[in-house]
Amino acid sequence: MPTPVSSSPAVAVDGLVMRYGEKVAVDGLDLVVDRNTITAVLGPNGAGKTTTLETCEGYRRAQQGSVSVLGLDPQRQRRDLLPRIGVMLQDGGAWSGVRAMEMLRHISRLHADPLDVDVLGERLGLGDCGRTPYRRLSGGQQQRLKLAMAIVGRPELVFVDEPTAGMDPAGRRTTWELLEQLRRDGVTVVLTTHHMDEAERLADRIHIIDRGRMIASGTPLELTRGGSSTIRLVVTKPFPEGAPDSLGQALGHHLEVTTISDVSLLITGPADSTTLATVSAWCEQQGVLPESLNLGQRTLEDTFLEITGRELS
Amino acid sequence: MNQPTNTFTPHPGAAPLARQVLAQASMESRLMLRNGEQLLLAVVIPVIVLIGAVTAADHLDLGLSHRPIDEFTPGVLALAVMSTAFTSLAIATGFERRYGVIKRLGSSPLPRSGLLLGKVGALLLVELLQIAIISGVALALDWQPHASLLAALLAIVLGTAAFASLGLFVAGVMRAEATLAAANLVYLLLLAGGAVVLPISAYGAFGDVVRWLPSGALGSAMRASLIDGAVAWRDLAVLTVWAVLGTVLTARTFKWE
Numbered sequence: 004m005p006t007p008v009s010s011s012p013a014v015a016v017d018g019l020v021m022r023y024g025e026k027v028a029v030d031g032l033d034l035v036v037d038r039n040t041i042t043a044v045l046g047p048n049g050a051g052k053t054t055t056l057e058t059c060e061g062y063r064r065a066q067q068g069s070v071s072v073l074g075l076d077p078q079r080q081r082r083d084l085l086p087r088i089g090v091m092l093q094d095g096g097a098w099s100g101v102r103a104m105e106m107l108r109h110i111s112r113l114h115a116d117p118l119d120v121d122v123l124g125e126r127l128g129l130g131d132c133g134r135t136p137y138r139r140l141s142g143g144q145q146q147r148l149k150l151a152m153a154i155v156g157r158p159e160l161v162f163v164d165e166p167t168a169g170m171d172p173a174g175r176r177t178t179w180e181l182l183e184q185l186r187r188d189g190v191t192v193v194l195t196t197h198h199m200d201e202a203e204r205l206a207d208r209i210h211i212i213d214r215g216r217m218i219a220s221g222t223p224l225e226l227t228r229g230g231s232s233t234i235r236l237v238v239t240k241p242f243p244e245g246a247p248d249s250l251g252q253a254l255g256h257h258l259e260v261t262t263i264s265d266v267s268l269l270i271t272g273p274a275d276s277t278t279l280a281t282v283s284a285w286c287e288q289q290g291v292l293p294e295s296l297n298l299g300q301r302t303l304e305d306t307f308l309e310i311t312g313r314e315l316s
Numbered sequence: 317m318n319q320p321t322n323t324f325t326p327h328p329g330a331a332p333l334a335r336q337v338l339a340q341a342s343m344e345s346r347l348m349l350r351n352g353e354q355l356l357l358a359v360v361i362p363v364i365v366l367i368g369a370v371t372a373a374d375h376l377d378l379g380l381s382h383r384p385i386d387e388f389t390p391g392v393l394a395l396a397v398m399s400t401a402f403t404s405l406a407i408a409t410g411f412e413r414r415y416g417v418i419k420r421l422g423s424s425p426l427p428r429s430g431l432l433l434g435k436v437g438a439l440l441l442v443e444l445l446q447i448a449i450i451s452g453v454a455l456a457l458d459w460q461p462h463a464s465l466l467a468a469l470l471a472i473v474l475g476t477a478a479f480a481s482l483g484l485f486v487a488g489v490m491r492a493e494a495t496l497a498a499a500n501l502v503y504l505l506l507l508a509g510g511a512v513v514l515p516i517s518a519y520g521a522f523g524d525v526v527r528w529l530p531s532g533a534l535g536s537a538m539r540a541s542l543i544d545g546a547v548a549w550r551d552l553a554v555l556t557v558w559a560v561l562g563t564v565l566t567a568r569t570f571k572w573e
Binding site: 060061062082085086087088090092094095096097098099100101105109110112113114115116118152154156157158159184185187188189190 | 321325329331340
């Protein structure tokens with residue numbers, strides 16, 4: 004049964020500004036999430052991801068700008084909105100002494116037509132620790148329980164804040180598969196993460212946020228420029244004056260050289276092994292010793308690095 | 317693999333409020349009874365106090381006007397109400413804030429009013445259990461109440477309201493550890509000097525002060541209802557004033573997160 008088509012987007016954030024005292028956490032953010040998609044909000048810690056999400060969830064009032072979720076005002080129409088969304092908080096959310104499945108069952112009882120709790124628990128690998136108190140679950144088990152709590156009420160839209168933080172690789176895969184299945188079944192997923200691989204693998208659309216502002220937005224392919232190549236060069240001591248320009252000349256105009264730091268450069272474009280040879284020859288000529296020289300597909304990490312000059316995580 | 321499975325097809329909606337409140341009350345009472353320290357506070361200490369006081373009264377002259385077991389049982393029931401409505405509730409709520417439980421429930425279909433009703437339901441359930449156990453022990457010690465059940469019920473309900481509102485006030489403004497310490501300290505101070513178990517008359521001149529405390533008022537109202545079968549209107553009024561004060565303070569200061 005397909006989800007009823009609605010004209011309003013799942014989430015529409017328009018010019019949102021949020022401050023904590025003097026500190027500006029969100030600085031004029033615009034964000035639109037289409038229904039039936041997985042949208043990743045990517046950014047370093049403190050970028051304003053959680054504040055934005057919590058404003059959408061109705062926890063905070065927008066100080067400036069507007070927020071609309073499923074066509075509703077998360078503050079004024081909170082009671083109408085809450086049953087329709089699922090929320091996974093970054094921190095806490097369960098009694099320390101509650102048993103895993105007991106907690107899930109409790110949340111399910113607050114909803115009209117919840118999922119089968121046992122099936123969901125099994126699906127997320129909570130079967131073995133169903134009677135374990137929350138405080139004695141591993142970090143990954145706690146995360147999976149919290150994800151189950153977010154979806155047990157059969158919501159139209161789920162907000163998941165750092166869903167795979169503290170998970171082992173198997174747990175991350177289970178979580179990713181679940182989020183993909185949610186989308187196939189007509190649920191809209193908004194997730195925050197600071198793992199690029201997670202955003203690249205899962206998201207239909209990625210919004211990169213830094214210091215409360217949207218700095219890039221697009222499909223994973225768009226943001227990695229169709230998967231073009233990059234070379235990251237790190238040397239043991241600082242480059243001489245004018246190094247990016249001289250390397251740019253050595254490589255030719257079809258490749259772009261960006262300074263990341265005084266010991267690190269990013270080369271973007273159709274690079275191959277010949278390019279690598281040119282770079283190492285140039286290093287020898289400049290009298291710098293490469294510490295690492297990596298040829299790879301351009302990643303979101305590179306995009307972030309190029310825009311902000313900082314590492315993402 | 318890429319076909320919809322329909323497992324998660326959206327079908328959102330809130331359960332009827334009554335069902336949500338029932339779920340919350342049963343969850344919270346289960347958690348209270350599972351917690352060793354809380355159970356100690358709720359049942360073990362009142363029973364020890366009851367037996368201890370009755371035994372002590374055989375050896376000391378406390379100036380009681382009734383048989384010790386008849387005089388002490390209503391006070392110990394008041395103590396049990398105080399321990400659950402004030403101390404247990406404050407500690408549990410303090411840690412719920414700390415662990416983000418209240419925040420998480422804030423984005424569930426359960427409204428704040430439902431959460432409060434659930435807490436009240438859990439308190440009443442635990443109190444019922446306490447009253448059953450303590451009354452059982454008292455009857456075994458030959459308790460002969462001359463009871464007005466309606467008067468006792470009024471005292472318990474108003475006492476619960478007064479102490480619960482004060483407990484929520486403490487839990488809403490302090491950190492969890494500070495709440496834990498404060499709630500236990502207040503409990504001990506009121507147990508010793510709050511005229512909850514010992515009658516007001518045992519406090520001499522100080523009795524004029526303690527009768528205005530919620531502990532003294534609840535203790536007196538319980539004694540009036542179970543010794544004389546009477547409604548202690550003034551004590552019930554004192555409890556009502558405390559309940560209003562606690563509710564106003566809580567409403568103005570409580571932080572859900």
